[in-house]
Amino acid sequence: MIAHGGDTAAQVIPVASGDAPAAALEVGAVRACGPASPCLALASEAMRTRFELVLVDDGRGSAALRAVGETALAEIVDLGEQLSRFRRDGIVRHLERTAPHGWARVDRDLFDLLALCVDVWRRSGGLFDITLGSLMRVHGFHGLGGSAGTSDDSSVVGLEQSDSDVAPTALASATGRAGCEAIEFDPLACAVRFTRPLELDLGGVAKGFALDRATRVLGEHGIRNALLHGGTSSIVALGAPDDASRGWSIAIASPAGHRRVLLRNAALAVSAGHGRMVEGQPHIIDPRLAAPASGAADVAAIHLPLGEPSTPWPAACADAWTKPALLEARRPEQLPSSATVFIVARSRVTVDNLPTS
Amino acid sequence: MNRRDFIHTSTGLAAIALMPEVLAAAPRSADPIGIAVIGAGRQGRAIMAELQKLTAAKVLVLCDNDAGRLRSGLGRAAGAEGVDDYRKALERKDVQAVVIATPTHEHRAIALDAMAAGKHVYCEAPLAHTIEDTKAIAAAAAKSSGLFAAGFEGRSNPVYRLARTFYRSDSVRTLIAVRSQHVQKTSWRFPTSDASRERAVNWRLDPEVSIGLAGELASHQIDVIRWYTSLDPTSFHGFGSVRLWEDGRTIADTVQLGVGLGKAVRMQWLGSLATSYESRNEILHGENATVKLAWSHGWMFKEADAPTQGWEVYANKQQFHSDEGITLIADATKLASQGKLKDGVGLPNPSLYYALEDFIRAIVEKKPVGCDAVEGAKSTIAGILANTSVVTGEPVTVDAATLGVA
Numbered sequence: 001m002i003a004h005g006g007d008t009a010a011q012v013i014p015v016a017s018g019d020a021p022a023a024a025l026e027v028g029a030v031r032a033c034g035p036a037s038p039c040l041a042l043a044s045e046a047m048r049t050r051f052e053l054v055l056v057d058d059g060r061g062s063a064a065l066r067a068v069g070e071t072a073l074a075e076i077v078d079l080g081e082q083l084s085r086f087r088r089d090g091i092v093r094h095l096e097r098t099a100p101h102g103w104a105r106v107d108r109d110l111f112d113l114l115a116l117c118v119d120v121w122r123r124s125g126g127l128f129d130i131t132l133g134s135l136m137r138v139h140g141f142h143g144l145g146g147s148a149g150t151s152d153d154s155s156v157v158g159l160e161q162s163d164s165d166v167a168p169t170a171l172a173s174a175t176g177r178a179g180c181e182a183i184e185f186d187p188l189a190c191a192v193r194f195t196r197p198l199e200l201d202l203g204g205v206a207k208g209f210a211l212d213r214a215t216r217v218l219g220e221h222g223i224r225n226a227l228l229h230g231g232t233s234s235i236v237a238l239g240a241p242d243d244a245s246r247g248w249s250i251a252i253a254s255p256a257g258h259r260r261v262l263l264r265n266a267a268l269a270v271s272a273g274h275g276r277m278v279e280g281q282p283h284i285i286d287p288r289l290a291a292p293a294s295g296a297a298d299v300a301a302i303h304l305p306l307g308e309p310s311t312p313w314p315a316a317c318a319d320a321w322t323k324p325a326l327l328e329a330r331r332p333e334q335l336p337s338s339a340t341v342f343i344v345a346r347s348r349v350t351v352d353n354l355p356t357s
Numbered sequence: 358m359n360r361r362d363f364i365h366t367s368t369g370l371a372a373i374a375l376m377p378e379v380l381a382a383a384p385r386s387a388d389p390i391g392i393a394v395i396g397a398g399r400q401g402r403a404i405m406a407e408l409q410k411l412t413a414a415k416v417l418v419l420c421d422n423d424a425g426r427l428r429s430g431l432g433r434a435a436g437a438e439g440v441d442d443y444r445k446a447l448e449r450k451d452v453q454a455v456v457i458a459t460p461t462h463e464h465r466a467i468a469l470d471a472m473a474a475g476k477h478v479y480c481e482a483p484l485a486h487t488i489e490d491t492k493a494i495a496a497a498a499a500k501s502s503g504l505f506a507a508g509f510e511g512r513s514n515p516v517y518r519l520a521r522t523f524y525r526s527d528s529v530r531t532l533i534a535v536r537s538q539h540v541q542k543t544s545w546r547f548p549t550s551d552a553s554r555e556r557a558v559n560w561r562l563d564p565e566v567s568i569g570l571a572g573e574l575a576s577h578q579i580d581v582i583r584w585y586t587s588l589d590p591t592s593f594h595g596f597g598s599v600r601l602w603e604d605g606r607t608i609a610d611t612v613q614l615g616v617g618l619g620k621a622v623r624m625q626w627l628g629s630l631a632t633s634y635e636s637r638n639e640i641l642h643g644e645n646a647t648v649k650l651a652w653s654h655g656w657m658f659k660e661a662d663a664p665t666q667g668w669e670v671y672a673n674k675q676q677f678h679s680d681e682g683i684t685l686i687a688d689a690t691k692l693a694s695q696g697k698l699k700d701g702v703g704l705p706n707p708s709l710y711y712a713l714e715d716f717i718r719a720i721v722e723k724k725p726v727g728c729d730a731v732e733g734a735k736s737t738i739a740g741i742l743a744n745t746s747v748v749t750g751e752p753v754t755v756d757a758a759t760l761g762v763a
Contacts, residue, residue, distance in 0.1 A: 064546075108432040
């Protein structure tokens with residue numbers, strides 16, 4: 001067990017091989033709640049993912065607690081619609097249409113998110129890149145149609161073209177539409193523009209960002225103990241499920257077995273090379289190869305404490321940095337110092353580049 | 358592209374070109390219209406997000422009497438002034454237009470003061486919670502030097518406009534029946550850390566001021582149907598109950614409503630906070646075709662014995678169990694010319710954007726607003742009467758005098 005001390009440290013606890021949760025990230029929170037610590041669980045679908053909030057009742061009652069939870073969930077759902085590149089009416093597609101032609105105004109939060117993404121891109125040497133939408137498309141990651149809110153679009157007929165093969169010309173064209181250096185910012189006007197057409201894909205940070213926004217809502221309404229997660233790869237833990245616990249217990253699955261992490265006032269993001277596959281290929285694009293890659297690690301997880309001024313969007317930040325960590329199987333050099341990195345590579349487990357027992 | 362594809366494409370393009378193009382270019386103005394947004398709740402923030410996209414508009418002031426909401430809302434409008442009293446916004450000479458997104462029962466005072474100050478007004482719908490307030494707003498709008506737009510977005514929605522051209526052009530023919538619903542599983546309760554503000558924040562659940570699901574939600578869909586059919590409601594018979602949210606509320610969380618339209622057609626409406634299945638839609642069953650509208654999407658389902666028009670062969674189609682629907686794409690001609698027709702399912706912007714765009718265009722280019730005060734008032738009154746029927750459980754007969762405005 002590696003312990004860093006402090007209220008928000010990640011404590012990695014080896015789990016016996018027989019105790020193996022099926023999901024990549026098991027949420028142990030619900031089991032921790034009981035009659036002595038009543039909780040309210042709410043869920044909603046957004047970004048093709050199930051988001052769940054577990055709120056510990058602090059005495060305000062279920063109706064009032066639900067009101068807060070629904071407001072937080074609404075934030076997630078609204079963001080899901082805005083940030084999805086599969087929504088024609090979302091902000092991503094709006095920026096793609098307008099930002100190459102001039103300054104496009106955005107709200108402060110989105111401005112900060114885009115700035116964070118470009119910052120991580122720069123610090124990671126380009127290993128994290130939100131402009132890989134074109135490469136993801138030509139490699140078949142996005143599929144046909146995919147407009148959220150409609151049924152399967154596979155029966156579409158009519159004037160359609162197919163450009164899903166990865167011919168050299170298609171790849172060259174897609175590569176030409178990538179690169180965060182093309183994003184420019186005007187902080188005073190809260191606007192962005194692209195120096196050339198780009199195809200954005202915010203899938204690498206959207207869940208974390210949604211959890212950050214939901215966490216803000218919970219904080220504004222005085223919620224101190226809660227667990228939020230998006231799918232099983234992004235999680236925020238506030239406080240603990242009850243007075244007897246030091247935090248929320250989370251298990252991380254990997255080919256090397258499962259590790260349990262205790263979270264308190266922290267964000268945790270997990271990326272796994274063994275996870276979702278697309279037509280037999282790994283689901284992560286390696287910008288250096290302009291192609292799908294498993295990465296050097298099996299699992300990369302990043303823990304970031306909440307409340308650090310240098311990381312105002314900790315869940316989004318953790319989300320973003322898992323990709324460079326996964327691709328290189330090591331703690332990225334420019335990762336914020338408050339972060340803890342958990343890597344599983346070839347059955348060897350390291351925390352911050354140090355082997356665990 | 359080979360020769361066969363070229364012929365197929367060019368013939369299809371010619372056919373698609375017969376479909377009306379309903380997406381107009383956004384309005385432009387050398388001097389953006391100065392806007393004050395009154396109300397920074399969820400709808401107010403959504404309004405701010407869409408106004409950001411309109412270069413002919415600039416949000417100068419945001420008003421809310423809740424400091425937290427105001428702070429959150431100001432993050433969506435760089436440089437805007439935050440005020441806690443709407444009158445401060447009206448005092449600014451550079452504010453030419455006001456968007457009202459407060460609780461429904463607060464619309465009247467703000468709208469009347471804004472119009473008296475010579476401002477153009479976009480008022481969220483329903484316009485008011487009483488017939489008296491609604492008629493007062495409409496009367497003031499008739500005398501105002503500024504424009505007035507009611508926030509019944511359907512009339513500005515490009516998919517709805519496109520579908521209406523088919524409806525009005527005999528593609529549907531005789532209207533058989535109408536079904537619509539607006540459901541979403543949510544408690545409709547909002548949080549507040551200040552107990553003294555509980556009633557103000559949760560006005561939707563306050564029987565003193567709330568017009569319930571029928572007033573707040575059905576009014577929008579009644580407006581769409583009125584616009585399509587030119588039929589006004591003649592009767593309402595509603596039934597409401599609390600099916601899920603038994604938290605002491607008296608406002609029904611599930612409402613079923615029968616609306617008489619004209620002499621022989623009826624609309625059935627379901628509103629619920631206890632289920633989310635199929636969200637929001639309006640379905641007009643016709644002799645030749647059925648039109649289904651779902652806010653950002655629309656489809657037309659032809660009867661087997663209905664005449665076929667040439668462009669339909671090239672149209673996007675979508676399968677729903679045993680029914681095949683022609684997807685109604687607002688910018689089909691442009692997309693088809695780019696070979697991106699299949700990418701055009703859904704709208705490029707949320708429906709709210711188009712309602713605000715119409716409002717700004719009306720100011721800049723002197724075009725009509727999407728929904729004016731007279732039509733907005735009629736649909737609001739219809740919603741209020743529908744709610745009356747739900748609350749009393751008794752049928753309500755509507756005459757033209759009750760629905761009409763001076």
